[in-house]
Amino acid sequence: MELRLTDLVRLLPRRAPAEIFVGPSQVRAYWEGLRRDGGLPDRAQLDPRGLGGVLDRVFLAEPIGKGLVQVRIAGSALAEAAGMDLRGLPLSCLFAAESRDLLAEALEPVAKGEKLTELYLGANRGGPGAVGRLLLLPLTDGRDRTLVLGCFGLADGLIGPRLKLTILRRTEERVTPEAAPAPAAVIAAPARRTPYLTLVRS
Numbered sequence: 001m002e003l004r005l006t007d008l009v010r011l012l013p014r015r016a017p018a019e020i021f022v023g024p025s026q027v028r029a030y031w032e033g034l035r036r037d038g039g040l041p042d043r044a045q046l047d048p049r050g051l052g053g054v055l056d057r058v059f060l061a062e063p064i065g066k067g068l069v070q071v072r073i074a075g076s077a078l079a080e081a082a083g084m085d086l087r088g089l090p091l092s093c094l095f096a097a098e099s100r101d102l103l104a105e106a107l108e109p110v111a112k113g114e115k116l117t118e119l120y121l122g123a124n125r126g127g128p129g130a131v132g133r134l135l136l137l138p139l140t141d142g143r144d145r146t147l148v149l150g151c152f153g154l155a156d157g158l159i160g161p162r163l164k165l166t167i168l169r170r171t172e173e174r175v176t177p178e179a180a181p182a183p184a185a186v187i188a189a190p191a192r193r194t195p196y197l198t199l200v201r202s
Contacts, residue, residue, distance in 0.1 A: 027135055057151055106170050
């Protein structure tokens, strides 16, 4: 079931800024705009200008095992949150140990190109309730594999070394191609039957 905005407001601490939802929403809209005939966008289509304002919280990762992805490119805010360059590291390094199995479960259908997923996050600082959001989207990379495009929406006060995230809730949406228009029906006029024998009167 899709989580509604009213549900999210109840989960959020009062001091959490609404901007934590803006970045993932912007990336989702950009991703949708790249789709053709309901297919997945390809990595080659990505243009940083389309992600202006949220690039520091965007990452690109490749699957390296069941439910495990390795970060290839990561924005500066994510490096700051991890306290290190995330390139070459598993995405799970940003998560507390108790949420890593949940993360793997969420990543698996995204890495297969079957679903897009949103995670609502808590953290080891920032108080109770949801303090962040993570959007996970599938991308093709040529024809042979699927990559994961992700964007974090995190309250500014959370960004800093040794941040550990926990998963509070997950929503999923199946990626389905748009229905192809039905071919126009061709109705043939009935053939005029010609009799084999014709009576001729003289």
